[in-house]
Amino acid sequence: MTKLTDLTITQTIKGLKEKEFTATEVTKDYISQIEKYEDKLNAFVTTTPEIALTQAKKADENIANGKMGLLEGIPLAFKDLYCTKDIKTTACSNILNNFVPKYESTVTQNLFNQGAVMLGKLQLDEFAMGASGTTSFFGNTISPWKANNSDKDLVPGGSSSGSATAVSARMVAAATGTDTGGSIRQPSAFCGVTGIKPTYGRCSRWGIVAYASSLDQAGPIAKDVSDTALMLQAMAGFDEKDSTSANIKVPNFPKALTGDIKGLKIGIPKEYRPDGLNKEICDVWDKGIEMLKEKGAEIIDISLPHTKYALASYYIIAPAEASANLARYDGVKYGLRVDGKDLDDMYMKTRAQGFGEEVRRRVMIGTYVLSAGYYDAYYLKAQKVRALIKKDFEEAYKKVDIVLTPATPTPAFEIGDKSMEDPINMWLNDIFTVTVNLAGLPGLSLPVGMSSTGLPLGLQLIGRPFDEATILNAGYALEQSVKFDNKPTLLRG
């Protein structure tokens, strides 16, 4: 018999509607799954089973009364960057270790309005800075995947490390993530699940702890493309409390999933196939191209000439914004305070103890690039590059409808991998994803193949601004061809 936790959201909703099981039963199964695997994986910062069961009970009443929201009775968990009213929200930083917001983020409120059930808050790299799930104040998150014949712990990717891990290990039906440079797409690829970074402005940022405001976007991680579409449907929408949120109607994403991509023009950017790119990544990319071709898509070679400057620009713009965004964590109003002999001493002690190494590094880089005398050479130049990258895509979209690239340059690596001690190597994980954030475009990551070592490999579909529907549909078509078995090693018994 299929476990309730193996069902997709679409299947679960069907079962709930047809009274095959209740939301309470579904929720209890997910809670058991969390109890079973949490010690091994460390995907959660906070679990909220009592809240989940109360919400599930309410969902069951609603279902009985025929009042079903889009996600009625569906157990989810949220990256611990989403402020949740009266529930600790930490950004996985010591500096917010005991912070309890008195407000609910717009996106989580949207999900609750659609009947979602909350299982807890998920781990991330501290303040969403990282690509490995190893910079959280609350310890490493472990991938539920293992390489063939190896017992070594692998990273789930990051920064939405807990989100991808929990979805992959069926501890939640789906999760929210955030993506500033690849933080939804890279862990989704590493964990063999599906995630989308929507167009900048599609989801409200209100109530989400900020990393880099002009790049941050909320998005879902789920078991498949249909669930991803449904989650995005519930999360998205204009919010007058976020001045950068777009006042554009949200289309019906699940309805867009026809699987028909006949005549769809798909661009393959040559700059994403640099010399020395991992052979297995190249192979899975070629496989994806073939599959989409078989479905009637037209494959077109394109060029995105400024790609090579993207990573450098990203690692100037994001830290610059972060250095200001994180200035509010100063020990004065909330969060950690370490007393000092005067105000400056208190600041220094609080921030030194409150922030981890990677956060401190980025705050310092950001402060440096904005400093008098350096601004033009770094920040201003990076913004110019950003405009060029955006223009690259605009040119490309005159010829193609979507762009297909790998999601990551490698499969998941081991925790403690020495080569990743060099921050530059860690940052290279974002090489295929940061352009999308810089250009503000939507990007979908989904599993398309396996490495020779038995680890998931993902591809990325990049769309026009506010055209998530097209990449979701292309992803849906690809998913049908791939038939990826996303059950991780840990769950295969």
Add this chain to the structure above:
Amino acid sequence: MKEYILKGKTGDWEIVVGLEVHCQILSKSKLFSGSSTAFGSDANSNVSFVDAAMPGMLPVINKYCVEQAIKTGMGLNAKVNKVSEFARKNYFYADLPQGYQISQFDKPIIGEGYVEIDFNDGTSKTIGVERLHLEQDAGKSLHNEDPNKSYIDLNRSGVALMEIVSKPDMRSPEEAGLYLRKLRSIVRYLGTCDGNMDEGSMRCDVNVSVRPKGSDELRTRCEMKNVNSVRFAMQAIEYEAKRHIEVYENGGDIHQETRAFDATTGTTKSLRSKENAHDYRYFPEPDLLPLILSDEQIDKAKGEMVELPDEKKARFIKDMGLSSYDASVLTVEKETADYFEEAAKGNDAKKTANWVTSELFAVLKNSNKTISESPVSAKSLGGLVALISNNTISGKIAKDVFEIMIETGKDALSIVEEKGLKQVTDTGAIEAIIDKVIESSPENVTLYKSGKDKLMGWFVGQVMKESRGKANPGMVNKLLKEKLG
């Protein structure tokens, strides 16, 4: 306009002054949040999650504050920039919750403009305005509540300010004082700032440098922060200019620095030098889109513009025949100008202006009241002036009536009727009094007739006295001359 020169040991010096004035925008809610801006509320009672910089909170621009800035820009004869941009000004301080102030940097909402200042001698001068930008205020640190701790009040955090930066066009403390007063007058007319310097809703940073007279160089300036009255600003300028001269004349050099003005001693002292100046690391605020003004918004502001002091003054001179001085005095405050116009309705404008600027102002000054608290309404004062003009009462009696009006609040006519103060203009009645006076002083009549003309005054006085001031003085004069031959 008088040239202002400071005499030094080595020669004459001229001073160069520029002002940065922070005006709190009159608005019920803050620049980026819906919190109240009420003055004098309990500490930390007007603080939203945004004002306290809670994680994940985002600013949303208050459109009303933008409209207020546009109107002020128009009042400064300045260019309204249809596209402007907010920027983060980064620095750490305990009463700055975000760790940055949202301000405007290289793209302010208002560009260059000017303000006319008027001197007492009737001359005027144009002071250039460099820009006006929008920014949020910080909170307030309270250092005197506890010997070991400081407290923070965030009520002011996020309140909307307009920073109005002048060009370095002022050459004397007087000019700076006139500029500040004129600025205050303009924003009050527009209703965009209450101009209250003692409540801190208008604050001033003063930049001062000096140069040898005749030179056009701009030497190193010093900035005095948060000077909170016009008088203090003028004192600070004078003190600082003299300090610069002394330093230069002793072979020293002035270093760019921020100084504080101490009102109790009238002196300034160094706060921080340029080396320790903040590097604010300005960059465009990514939480806000560029501020793009629509034609509608600009037209709306245009439609809401009121007659400003300069225009009003010109009209008072041209259409109402007032002197430049009276027109200036009457137009500083909109309330005064409105009062005057109401009182002058149907009356002689000059006579009304005299009554307002002399009698009424004296009463207000003595009772420490503003014109809106005047015990005599504009209409009542107009009534009094009318009684003088139509010869119902004499100017002298009018002063007595005015005093009763202040005490009782009654209108002039009813007082005149009640007390029987109506001027006697009946020839027969006046002649009777004159006859009585002539009869009772034959010696003086003889003296007058023998050529002592000066006695005429004495006769008039006697007649007026006999009539208890009510006889029409003109008629008394005329009839007396006839009777005495």
